[in-house]
Amino acid sequence: MNWVRFLLLPLLSVFLVACGTSTDEELTTWMAEQKAQTRPKVVPISEPKRFEPESYAQVTEIDPFSIQKLTQALKKESNQSASNGALIAPELARRKEALELFPLDTMVMVGSLVKAGQPVALVKVDNLLYQVRPGVHLGQNYGKVMKITETEVVLREIVQDAVGEWIERSAALQLQERSK
Numbered sequence: 001m002n003w004v005r006f007l008l009l010p011l012l013s014v015f016l017v018a019c020g021t022s023t024d025e026e027l028t029t030w031m032a033e034q035k036a037q038t039r040p041k042v043v044p045i046s047e048p049k050r051f052e053p054e055s056y057a058q059v060t061e062i063d064p065f066s067i068q069k070l071t072q073a074l075k076k077e078s079n080q081s082a083s084n085g086a087l088i089a090p091e092l093a094r095r096k097e098a099l100e101l102f103p104l105d106t107m108v109m110v111g112s113l114v115k116a117g118q119p120v121a122l123v124k125v126d127n128l129l130y131q132v133r134p135g136v137h138l139g140q141n142y143g144k145v146m147k148i149t150e151t152e153v154v155l156r157e158i159v160q161d162a163v164g165e166w167i168e169r170s171a172a173l174q175l176q177e178r179s180k
Contacts, residue, residue, distance in 0.1 A: 088142070091158060096137070097137045097138070098130075099123070099132070099137065099139070100138060101140075102138075103140050104141070104143060104173070108124045108176045109174060110124045110176060115131075118133060119133075119134070119148040120148065132153060133148070134146065139155065139171070141157040141158065142157060142159075143155040143156070144157075150175070152172045152175060153173040154170065155173070156169075156170060
């Protein structure tokens, strides 16, 4: 068995040497051929758009940094504030009435009648019954009764919108049927 080892060992080494002695010439030639055959495909980019500058005619336009421009903006803002203030100012100057302490959704219209030729609505709040006439204020949004019919009380409310400006809106209390 030892003699087989001695014979196989040199034979294996000859095979290994034969494999390792080849040159890189074939590999280099193949890589050069592949490199010559391969061409990159580049899509050309479009031409940049030509920039056309606008000329500023100072004579006909208002300078955006001028005092005149700022003054115009402030006048516009003060006019809007004045109109909004005119809407809410009378409401802030008067004394609040009893029914302005309650939100409108806690009030229920339970009936209506005509008293001295004037329509009167019967409104129930916290188990108390109130007689409401046109011109009376109710609700927490500066509500004023504008009209009373047999089935509803129409109000004009003054509320702030999303921008913070005071606007008028319409609201109503509908006659509620009594459940048995």
